Amino acid sequence: MDGDQPRNLVLVTVDSLRADHCGFVDPESELTPTIDRFASDGVSFTDAIAPGPRTPSSVPVVFTGEFMSDDDDWTMADWQGRQRRIARHMKRFTHLSERLQRRGYETAAFTANPWTTRESNFDFGFDDFFEISADSDDISSSDLSNSTLFKLADWGFESIPGDPVGWSSKKEWFSQWTGYFHLIQSKLRELSEPFFLWVFILDSHQPYITPRQYREECSAWEMYYSILRYWYGEISDDEIPPHAREMIGRTYRDAVRSVDAFVESLFEATDEHDPITVFFSDHGEALGEHGSFGHKQTLYEENVRVPFFVHNAGLTDEVDEQLPLRALPRMLTDLVDPGDFDPRTYTRPFVVSQTENNRSRAVRTERWKLVTDGTNETLYDLASDPDETTDVHAEYDDVASSLRAVVRRHDATQAEKERTGRVAEELVAEGRV
Template sequence: MRNVVLVTFDSLRADHCGFMGYDRDTTPTLDAMAAEGLNFEHAISPGPSTPESMPVIMTGEFPVGSDDSGSSLLATRRAKIRRHMKTRETLAERFGRAGYATAAFSPNPYTSRYFGFDRGFDRFEDFMGGSREELYQRMLDGALAGLPLGSVLPVRILLNWIQREEVFKPWEDFYDAIRAWTEQAPEPYFLWILLMDTHDPYLVPDDYRTQSWRAMYHANYRLWRQGHEPPFSETTHERLVRAYDDSIAYADAFLDRLRTDLADDDPLIAVHGDHGEAFGEHGTYGHHQRLFEENVHVPFVVEGAADRNVTAPVTLQRTPELLESLAIDGELPAFDDRNVPARTLDVDRSAVRARTYKYLRDGDEVRLYDLVTDPGEESPSRDLDPVARAPVTAREEHVAERRRIRDAVSDRGDRL
């Protein structure tokens, strides 16, 4: 059985990686890993944000069923994630059942123990202990829901800035803790690390900046000040993209150090983005509730596995199956030409990505894009090809049936 390391880069889109054709030298280490290992050219995130993608990636299943907390949409989504993580076998539990030691390090609150991401880990560090844990639990539980969001966020941002937490926590601040665990962990081990360095605000150390300190901070300030809503000036846009690319290069340096330090352990090292990031495409910046390629097409590379490029679309929903098969069985599962899904947590928007086309549903509106002639998804086809639409219809019927069954079981349990 092989040691396994899973590295999640928050907000890393595929087309800003060198091995995916990007013209800036953002990912030299990941490029080498892709050249020597298993590279999924069309890896699709299950959703456009961390709360929508990571529960699926860590369990291999989409959340189903309806949740009505009786309060707000935010509370409903929160309850849905917590219930999902509580009732599904996690990737850590899979490896633990096979005899692996397990550990995780993640400064993202949406992958914290509050949401159940600690299940199955012998060591779980979400950097939310002490007074911070109480504060964030109150915020996540809705105790501060009565306050305007604009009054809460500045306080939270200031606190994070001072304490270098959440999106402000660079990987170098907890790298020693990661190494300390790997040095004493029994083998085989499974280690999961989520890095926030590629999430906005895109702030990097001086050695990785390719523009002035002032330009980097001003662009990030404009992004925050406008709530990620365009329009932005051409100068601000270019500075934001450059800051993002610099943050990718800084995160790539983590991989370089990790590969060197763990060389004697000979692990499988899997690297992926949990979702993408928009920079003006389709009128958005960041990762809003959109399922276009900039939001869901992410890198997915496994070093230490077969030297192969998989060109068929692959969903990150298959991560548990893939890693377990590679590490324990030494086999690569079959990846045929598939129609892979992505959707928002409330299922208002959904997508099916195939090799040459993409189907998007937004409420009652449906669109089909030919990714060969229109890779930017700018001009939807006027005619929805019945052949192309068939797998979409079948999948939505399947999801709806699972939801009906779960709701019926839940209703029966409430009456017993």
Template structure:
């Protein structure tokens, strides 16, 4: 480690699409802070999320290793939700996380997460001296107790539930303002050098930004569109009206403004610490693109896996156009910690691969082509000519498809072999030894 070890801040943003960021081509002025960080740092213009959902993306972004593919049935738990948490925890127990590696380097570490898939229940607290599990905070607030005691008020009703979530900040809605004070207090306790990780949930459905961030949407429109879109965005219905979708996207854009405001405040408040900042989204979001909504469909089109990824260390300014996986985040962060710098050109050698949780959907991309498999059905898109992925050219390039499929198969076999070796080693050692 260098004599002048840098403080490192990692900010993970839920569900932020790349095409809503100015430095990636958007012209609506939603992300001035991110745009500044990109222009004075390193931006990865073709960053690829390891998966289309938090639980398939963040484990790789935190360890540098993709999750093992396959059924969740082998994992402990009475419900699908519990088995998924166990699977994530198993992955983070198998590989040393970025936080644990910072801790081994002598860093003070602190993490904040309101997302249950990146919580103590899933093992994301490993390696943190202080971990604020905002997803585990009790919903037993005075507002809920009061509502539960009012005759005729059914707090399981979707309209009532959404209103209570808005008031209490719960159930995938925890605005960053509600815990920013905790971040400030913990920062005062951290010794330098430190590693600080913050997960932002504001751009995750139901998109309920605070009033000061609502430039396009009214309060009524925000609540109304959230209620009308709820079944579709949760994967329990197929479509919504154009009017509802357009209104919901206004709420989403205001949510993007909200997370950019967080970055501006954090950057300002930590200016004296001069941290290297790494900012990324865990995956994107669909708004009727390819007939999909949200991310529960688990497909791997660009709206769901093309994400913003910025590294601003005050030393390197570059624009990387080659596809780069978020699985490179630990390598980047730890290179800055050890040597005070990183080499962005060395991060694009590995294939940029995205997979759904159980492997039914797979994608691999290079500078020109993106190969996808959805439930075994292949398709190929020439992204420079077809960024919207509207024209399947797989029949024109059968050899390219075969090569991509073979490469995905090799990577998948390697992941399964590494998982088997790791499990066997842990059984033999009878300990929690990890790779």
């Protein structure tokens, strides 16, 4: 591409990838040699923080740069209600995809996550939008996974009357990048430059289904046994026997290896287009820490600290300051504009994360983290207690007080934005603007 032309841009989102399983964040990890290589060749952020511990509390914020407002009717059990809440948020704010589309970019998305769909208005700003799911009209069922085991499981569970394990609602989480990667390659051949391509993969999301060629620690039966441990009942540390706990950790590590292979394949496929590539995870994943597995409504480090790097932006750097993921829309806009890219422009001394419907909030500095639900609060010293095992609120009340003030300012800002938004919506409804 001519140097005077806008750069192509690729955004890679990986579901549930822990920061400490990537070697460029934690050198003790050897799971991600490809990710580490591209991170070291570009700008790596070793302390990136997600706005929430789950996709519904994270990705809508990442795409818009704005936290979601409260919803009095919200419940965890109401899947459709949660989707509608996301859809309202995505309709209210301009997406990063819309910003790039307005700058003349051809835009395309492949998303395997069921929270980021047309139903939740994530297709706004995309010329082509592909949902990778079991009931999607965008792909054939054969593209969901090329695993023989998956196809056998699908046939077997579908033949059982009554769907006793809930397979019909769970199988969309079994998508593997190897099943639909040819669709991404095909779309790359069609895109006009400059283009923006977003790919959101689920491979490190539970149930950690990994193609055979990337499994190094678990056999097929161990992988599927781990899945069943998740499916039967609410998972907590005291319900998992030691052998199953270790098995879940091994299956997750194999899933991370598959993610690394995906990154290698995507970089090879996009190499001729010379794009700037931004890579991050939407949130982390618990593997027994604090008595839980997966990503529940908690704000511990394993849930909100994520890997993040920018590759091929004309700069090599390692940034240790805190990066809030909600800075992404501004970062992408800056990356496609002429001028120097300053990665530290997007870091912040205080970073706020919150659970769905803002029931619990955390404010984090490089050393401290205060977690509060409005009634109870806990203070952690991340420097001396990175595992967040001890509340030091009593010893450092002055620190807790200052961080509490940050939370109050955050809450007040969000309340003012909500009031302004309601007024604007009323004016539009009345035809006055």
